[in-house]
Amino acid sequence: MSTEPAETSLRELAPIEADAAPMRDMPVRRMPFAWFWPLIVGAAAALVLRIAFTGLPGQRFSAMLGSFIYLAPAVCGAVTVYMAEHIERRSWGYYIWAPWVSTALFVVGTLLVFIEGMVCAVVIVPLFGVMGSLGGLAMGIVCRITNWPKPALYGFAVLPLALGAVEPHWPNPEQISSTSRTLFIAAPAERVWHELNEVRDIRPSEVGDAWAYRIGVPMPVGAVTEDTAEGRVRKVQWQKDVHFEEVITEWQPLQRVSWRYRFSPDSFPAGALDDHVVIGGHYFDLRDSAYTLTPREGGTELRIDVSWRVSTRFNWYADRVAQFLLGDFSEHILRFYKARSETVAAAA
Structure with a gap:
């Protein structure tokens, strides 16, 4: 029984596979201003935390608690890097500078919605920038060496809320x-x-x-x-x-x-x-x-x-x-x- 029809069919398929390779290398179209979306999402996440931390001085969920001051900008940086890594692999430098931008946008957002005053906003920006970069670096490391960035992100988001509920019970340093x-x-x-x-x-x-x-x-x-x-x-x-x-x-x-x-x-x-x-x-x-x-x-x-x-x-x-x-x-x-x-x- 002749196998020529089968061999002919295989030869006909070969050019199609060769032509498919360039198609796989074609760049994927991205959303307009895709580079900016991670910054906006990170700032928005921190802004949601600021809305949650509206307690009176000395009470639960006050915006002056360490759980907010340290961890809200860290969440901002972590979310920024997480969203950026979903688009493509980013550099170590990105993990540092991008959270600075997103935390600055977060502070501007608090001013625009009249949650924060100018005095606190100006004074806190340097500390927020540093903590944002630390959060971004931590998330960048998680994304590079593990397969569970999403659980880590949830942990980042829940931690300030958990600590904000119990921190006022601890003695306040003077x-x-x-x-x-x-x-x-x-x-x-x-x-x-x-x-x-x-x-x-x-x-x-x-x-x-x-x-x-x-x-x-x-x-x-x-x-x-x-x-x-x-x-x-x-x-x-x-x-x-x-x-x-x-x-x-x-x-x-x-x-x-x-x-x-x-x-x-x-x-x-x-x-x-x-x-x-x-x-x-x-x-x-x-x-x-x-x-x-x-x-x-x-x-x-x-x-x-x-x-x-x-x-x-x-x-x-x-x-x-x-x-x-x-x-x-x-x-x-x-x-x-x-x-x-x-x-x-x-x-x-």
Whole structure:
């Protein structure tokens, strides 16, 4: 029986297989802006977590808990890398820089939906970027060496929620810090002392370039020391109807004045500051301040001392931010008193 028909059929199939190889190598069409979708999905995942973490200060699911501050950006980075790996294998560099972009988009999203205020958003971006990159690297390693990236992703997402429910039951660490700055003023101590205890009509141009005010902290309007039934009290006014008192604890005319801060429930109206980091609140407080005047040839040396408290799971970061902002504020407030005192002294 002849096998020629079968052999002919096999030969006819050979060119078809050869032509199929180029078809397999043809690039697959992707969705428009496919490179951008992993970043958006990562940011959206973190935004969902932020909506979940809306608890009051010191309570479950507060946005100032370490379980949110550390793990929400890590989830953002992990989701970003997971989605990107579904499209194609990414580089180690991608695992680092892409989460930075997605966490930045996440922070912008919190501002757009009015969940977060500008002060916290600006301050937290560097830490979020680092934690996002760590989450992205972890997910990148999982995708490269295991076959279970999806369970790992679920673990990333559930962990902050689980910890956010129990973390408030743990003792909260507390850290007390201080800063000091000194400046020479070409004016007598009498003039400087008067300005310290009766300063009015502060213009934004006189203090506005301090970093605290640039990122949204209300600017000071005035401060006047008054005699009250309990003693001397310095009454302070800021923009946005912020007001509080500084109770004098040391009074040495022309030499030194110090006080402790006293805040009332209405000191910071809604929207004046980010609600979960209000001064005098659960996580941050100004404790006391002092001005010391030392006569020098041709004028007066003025020193300011400021102390504060931070109570967070990330004090190592929060305290450094406070050191920078309050140190910068101290330098600018000394320059303000220098300009006011020297102007009046020159006119006199």
